[in-house]
Amino acid sequence: MLSLTTERPASAGRGTTTKTKPWSSTLSLRTALLMVAPLGVAIALFVIYPLIKLFWDSVTLGAGPGNYVAALSSGAIRRAIGTTLLDSAVVMALAVVGGTALAWTLRTTRQGWVKALVWAAVLLPFWMGVVVKNYAFALLLAREGPINSLLLQVGLIQEPLELMYTQTAVVLGMTYTMLPYAFLAVFPSVSMVNLELLNAARGMGASELRTFGGVVLPLIRPGLIAGCAIVFAMSIGFYVTPVLLGGAQTPFIATVISDDIFRFFDYPRAAASSVILLVIALTTLAVTIKAVGLRAVRGGLG
Amino acid sequence: MTPRRREGAVLKSAAAALSVAVLATACGGSDSGDDGTVVVASWGAYFTEATRMYLADPFTEETGIEVQIVDAPGKFAANLEAQRQADNVQWDLLDSNSAPDAYQMAHDGLIQTLPEDLRTEWAGILGEENVEEFGYTFSNLGYVIACNTEEVSDCPDSQEAYFDTEAHPQRRQMISTLPLLNLSLAEMASGVPAEDIPTHEIDLDRAFAKLEELKPEIKVWWESGDQMEQAFRNGEVDMGIAYSGRAFGLAENGQPIQVQWGGGVYNPGFWNLVTDAPHEEEALQFLEWIVENPEAQAKWAEHTKYSVPHPEAFDYMDEEFKTQLADWPDNRAQLTTLNYGWYAENSEEVNRRWQEFLRG
Numbered sequence: 261m262l263s264l265t266t267e268r269p270a271s272a273g274r275g276t277t278t279k280t281k282p283w284s285s286t287l288s289l290r291t292a293l294l295m296v297a298p299l300g301v302a303i304a305l306f307v308i309y310p311l312i313k314l315f316w317d318s319v320t321l322g323a324g325p326g327n328y329v330a331a332l333s334s335g336a337i338r339r340a341i342g343t344t345l346l347d348s349a350v351v352m353a354l355a356v357v358g359g360t361a362l363a364w365t366l367r368t369t370r371q372g373w374v375k376a377l378v379w380a381a382v383l384l385p386f387w388m389g390v391v392v393k394n395y396a397f398a399l400l401l402a403r404e405g406p407i408n409s410l411l412l413q414v415g416l417i418q419e420p421l422e423l424m425y426t427q428t429a430v431v432l433g434m435t436y437t438m439l440p441y442a443f444l445a446v447f448p449s450v451s452m453v454n455l456e457l458l459n460a461a462r463g464m465g466a467s468e469l470r471t472f473g474g475v476v477l478p479l480i481r482p483g484l485i486a487g488c489a490i491v492f493a494m495s496i497g498f499y500v501t502p503v504l505l506g507g508a509q510t511p512f513i514a515t516v517i518s519d520d521i522f523r524f525f526d527y528p529r530a531a532a533s534s535v536i537l538l539v540i541a542l543t544t545l546a547v548t549i550k551a552v553g554l555r556a557v558r559g560g561l562g
Numbered sequence: 563m564t565p566r567r568r569e570g571a572v573l574k575s576a577a578a579a580l581s582v583a584v585l586a587t588a589c590g591g592s593d594s595g596d597d598g599t600v601v602v603a604s605w606g607a608y609f610t611e612a613t614r615m616y617l618a619d620p621f622t623e624e625t626g627i628e629v630q631i632v633d634a635p636g637k638f639a640a641n642l643e644a645q646r647q648a649d650n651v652q653w654d655l656l657d658s659n660s661a662p663d664a665y666q667m668a669h670d671g672l673i674q675t676l677p678e679d680l681r682t683e684w685a686g687i688l689g690e691e692n693v694e695e696f697g698y699t700f701s702n703l704g705y706v707i708a709c710n711t712e713e714v715s716d717c718p719d720s721q722e723a724y725f726d727t728e729a730h731p732q733r734r735q736m737i738s739t740l741p742l743l744n745l746s747l748a749e750m751a752s753g754v755p756a757e758d759i760p761t762h763e764i765d766l767d768r769a770f771a772k773l774e775e776l777k778p779e780i781k782v783w784w785e786s787g788d789q790m791e792q793a794f795r796n797g798e799v800d801m802g803i804a805y806s807g808r809a810f811g812l813a814e815n816g817q818p819i820q821v822q823w824g825g826g827v828y829n830p831g832f833w834n835l836v837t838d839a840p841h842e843e844e845a846l847q848f849l850e851w852i853v854e855n856p857e858a859q860a861k862w863a864e865h866t867k868y869s870v871p872h873p874e875a876f877d878y879m880d881e882e883f884k885t886q887l888a889d890w891p892d893n894r895a896q897l898t899t900l901n902y903g904w905y906a907e908n909s910e911e912v913n914r915r916w917q918e919f920l921r922g
Contacts, residue, residue, distance in 0.1 A: 336921035404797040424798060425782065508738040508783035511921040519921070522640045523739075524913055 311538070318535045322528025331532040340511040341536070347431050347502075347512075348495035354435045356487045359442030360480070363450040386440040394504040397433045398424065401505070425507035433501045441494065442487045449483025482552050489548035493541045513537045599628040600844045603641070604657040606633035609701075612865035613657050616858050621851045627844045631657075635786070636739070639663050642672045642836060651838045654845035658701035658831035658868070662742055665902035666909060668696040673834040680846065684853050692871040694832065698853065701831035701868035704806035704823060704888040704897050705743055711818040713800035719824035724801075725751035725772065727779050734776070735793050735802030738783035741916035742905045743827060746898075747803070748772035750825065756898040759827075763904055766912070770919055783920065794819060806893075807867030810886045821886075828888055828897035831868070863887065 287295070319325050331337050366378045385393060400407055401423035408420040423429055453476060461471040477484075499514035506512075513533060520530035602618070604610045610631050618629035634641050638656050645651045656664075656673065667673045675695045685693040692699045707724050709717035714732055718724040724734075725748070736744060746759050748769040754762055782799050784790040787808045793799045794812055806821060813819040833852065839845055852858065859870035860878035869887035876884050884890055888897065905912065 334918065334922075336918050339922055402796040402798060422781075424796075508785075508920050516917070516921060519917055522637065524910075524917075525640070525643055 314531055314538075315535055318528065318531035321531065322526070327528045327532035328536070330529050331536065334516075336511065337513070337516050337533060340513050340516045343427065343510060344496050344512045344537075345540070347427055347434065348492050348498075350431050351434045351438055351495045352488050352492045354431070355438040355442040355491045356446065356484060358435070358439050359444075359487060360446050360450065360484065362439075362443050363447040364476075366447070367450050367453065368455065382440050382443045385436050390437070390500050391504075393437060394433055394501055397429065397436070397505055401429050401432070424505065425509060427506065427510055429505040430502050430510055430512075433505045434495055434498055437501065438491045438495060442491050445487035445490050446480060446483035449480040453479050485548055485552045489545055492544050496537060496541055597628070598841055598844050599630050600654050600841050600848050601652060602629055602631045602655045602657050602848075603634045603638055603653045604631050605635045609635075609658070609866055612862045616861040616865065617852055618848075620855075620858060621848055624851070625847060627847065629848065639667055639672065642667065646672065646837075651836060651840065653836050654839040654841050655848065656832070656834040656836065659697070659834050661830050661832065661900070661902055662740065662905060664694075664696060664832040664834055665906045667834070668694075669906040672837055673697070674837050674839070676835060677846075680850070687853055688871040689873065692830075697832035697834040698849075699830035699871045700833050700852075701866065702871070702888045703829055703831070703868050704826045704893065705737070705740075705803055705829055706806045706809060706826040707801065707822045707824075708794070708804040708809040708812075709801040709820045709822070710794060710797075710799075711820050714820075717801065717820045717822050719822040721747050721750035721825045722753070724825060725776055727776065730801070731779070732800035733781045733798070734779050735782035735784055735790060735799040735804075736780050737790075737803055738785050738920060741912050742900050742902070743803075743829075744773060744916075745769040745912070746827065746900050747825075748776075750898075756825070759898045760901055762901055764901070764912075766915060770915060773919065806886070806888055807869075811867055823893045823896040826897045828894065828899050 318327055321327070323330060362378050362382060366375055369375060369378075399405055402408070403420045403424065405423075407423065408417075411417045412420065457475050457479075458471055461475050462468075466474065496512075497514060498512055499518065502510055502512040502515055513536070517530045517533045517537070520526040520533065602613065604613050610633055614629075614631055618631065622628055632653065638659055642651070642653065645653065659667070659673075664673065668675075673696050676697065681693055681695070684698055688698055707718055709732075711717070714730065716730075718726075718730060723729065742764075745764050745766070746762075746769075749762060749764055749772075750756055750759065752768055752772050782789070782793040782802070784793060784802075787805055790802070790804055791808055791812055793802070794804075794817060804821075806823075806826070809819055809821045813821070833849055835842065835845055835849070853872070856872035856874040857878045859872050860875040863870045863875060864879060864883060867886070869889040871889070876890070885892070888894060
């Protein structure tokens with residue numbers, strides 16, 4: 261993302277050396293650099309500097325490198341890391357499968373209303389505020405909420421299910437939030453699949469499953485991997501959904517970081533936990549890029 | 563126009579826009595700066611509304627001193643800590659700072675010791691027990707046991723009964739943000755007499771073990787009063803520890819909620835003066851005005867459902883309503899108070915163990 265936005269105008273500017281034309285749609289290198297400069301300054305100020313400062317604080321304030329020992333020796337933080345990674349992995353799987361199903365439906369359907377429905381399903385959670393979304397889930401999953409009432413009335417259960425303040429609630433809420441991101445990551449790959457290839461495969465006697473596994477899957481693989489990386493990296497930083505739907509007993513790393521900052525004023529340990537979170541996110545991205553190449557990830561991003 | 567000229571023009575207008583923005587920020591800064599406006603941090607929603615309507619507005623009308631109210635529910639200490647670290651204290655007063663926070667913040671020097679002559683004068687009006695070195699009580703409440711009467715026929719009126727999961731197998735909720743309260747309740751359940759709690763040094767191992775036993779029955783650990791009310795309304799829990807005012811509010815709105823004062827804890831809030839408050843003089847005038855106006859206190863109490871310190875305030879209140887307040891003598895007699903001094907000394911260890919208990 262980063263390199264994309266900074267590179268494009270600069271490389272576009274490199275081509276223009278003619279100053280004779282009174283007006284040109286391509287910019288001179290100087291203008292291009294000037295136009296990119298505010299973004300560069302903003303990134304340096306608001307992204308790079310804070311990250312360096314965060315890392316520096318985590319190893320110099322408080323117990324120094326001991327902050328990491330303090331963070332990792334806390335049962336609460338270890339459990340939060342475990343919950344965060346596990347729930348994010350499940351959310352990643354659900355969101356990418358769901359997003360791919362939606363994208364594939366959109367690619368193959370000829371019905372206008374189905375297309376409209378898919379776009380609505382994708383864009384509605386995208387446009388809703390995070391609190392509204394989570395509140396909706398809190399109402400749905402409540403002990404006397406619609407889901408439990410329905411199951412009780414149908415007679416599938418005798419006692420209301422324990423839905424709120426569980427990891428299930430967190431995973432459901434997060435999947436709903438992440439679905440559009442997964443969809444938007446896989447859609448470019450899916451939309452480029454030539455449907456004639458499917459006919460060819462079927463014509464040569466491949467089963468539907470074999471066609472999907474042997475033709476479609478390899479074609480959309482970069483999109484899938486990009487989707488997984490984006491959803492996972494974003495999921496591990498979630499705060500609001502775990503707090504609202506998971507409650508005090510289902511903490512994410514962000515929850516314990518917030519405890520350290522707002523309750524215990526322990527900035528050094530909060531910094532150490534934040535760096536741990538950041539390292540996990542960056543490692544995920546690095547492994548993904550290593551696995552499929554930057555081009556594929558970018559292609560997946562559109 | 564040549565391209566070069568055009569660039570220059572764009573730059574100039576960009577620079578102009580930037581300087582306007584900078585000026586605007588600077589003006590905005592001085593706006594809330596030195597014109598003597600008292601800045602009060604409060605709790606938001608109806609709380610801020612009551613302070614604005616019944617305290618701040620009448621005070622401004624009488625004295626001409628403006629009062630600005632900032633909402634920072636539950637974040638007084640964190641915000642003041644940040645303001646102090648940035649060397650830029652912006653708040654003057656804290657409205658109804660909760661007792662554990664007030665004692666801790668006094669211990670940490672975030673709030674001031676008030677002038678002695680004022681304290682003596684105020685103790686004469688409000689009563690000795692309502693004035694501390696760092697402020698006077700306000701928005702006092704009880705942490706009480708509340709039950710949904712449709713699910714619980716014999717609502718527990720002691721902590722022994724509340725912690726007894728065999729006699730009361732119902733789903734419970736407790737407050738996630740107050741380790742001292744929960745540990746003290748656990749100690750009462752282990753047999754420490756309520757009247758000893760104000761000076762009792764908590765046996766942490768015993769108290770946490772007691773809480774660990776109850777933990778499976780605690781379905782909601784609430785952080786805000788709204789969340790507590792929601793859990794009762796949704797049927798998520800059948801009983802729990804609640805703010806007295808909020809619990810009566812639920813009952814008033816038709817929920818089948820019963821409140822027990824027995825086994826409860828008195829929790830005063832405090833008006834505090836911030837250390838290095840930029841408008842200390844005006845802020846003290848505001849504090850003085852509140853002390854001297856029992857009728858304003860009574861109206862504030864009726865709006866928020868929280869108790870106020872002036873004994874004459876009860877004279878201005880509804881007959882039934884005043885019996886629902888923590889300071890009403892019959893109720894006050896059943897409530898114990900917490901050992902905040904001990905907590906301020908040991909908060910680091912207690913908070914850490916609390917986090918491990920709650921999140922771990």
